[in-house]
Amino acid sequence: MDIDALPKVKKPTKAEQVAIDAEQAEMAKRFPASGRQFNRAKAVLTELNAIPREDWGQRQFNSYVDALVEMGEFDVAYELTRDKKYKQIWDAINGKTKLCKCKDYESIELDKNNQPVTVRHSRLFVRSEVWNVRTGAMANIIMCNVCGRVTL
Numbered sequence: 326m327d328i329d330a331l332p333k334v335k336k337p338t339k340a341e342q343v344a345i346d347a348e349q350a351e352m353a354k355r356f357p358a359s360g361r362q363f364n365r366a367k368a369v370l371t372e373l374n375a376i377p378r379e380d381w382g383q384r385q386f387n388s389y390v391d392a393l394v395e396m397g398e399f400d401v402a403y404e405l406t407r408d409k410k411y412k413q414i415w416d417a418i419n420g421k422t423k424l425c426k427c428k429d430y431e432s433i434e435l436d437k438n439n440q441p442v443t444v445r446h447s448r449l450f451v452r453s454e455v456w457n458v459r460t461g462a463m464a465n466i467i468m469c470n471v472c473g474r475v476t477l
């Protein structure tokens with residue numbers, strides 16, 4: 326065997342190429358090329374990745390996590406911090422959480438004829454707006470005021 330011979334490069338089949346293209350499109354979503362916010366976050370990640378992690382201070386760690394959040398990398402943010410809020414958002418983005426069945430709030434108010442009427446108030450509120458790596462767009466993170474469940 327000639328050990329200096331170049332390794333044979335296997336050309337992907339059509340089906341393999343489709344899978345590769347899909348994977349690359351997915352990666353492009355995770356690292357969107359446009360937008361100042363994302364470019365800044367990417368620069369922070371690149372810069373900090375050049376420094377050994379054991380040399381990071383708390384501030385650098387926090388900047389790193391903030392940058393991950395900007396990029397929509399909630400899975401990695403959770404891995405690093407073990408903060409449940411990141412896991413909740415990641416699960417919501419991945420369609421793992423369904424809307425809860427809690428009841429909306431109701432109150433009795435008087436209408437203009439001074440007659441009592443029942444008014445419903447939504448239990449849901451927008452907690453934050455985040456980058457959704459699955460769709461490549463911003464998404465509202467909705468939280469239930471009763472049970473605290475997080476959905477999209």
Ligand SMILES: [Zn+2]
Binds near residue numbers: 427469470473
């Ligand atoms: Zn609920």
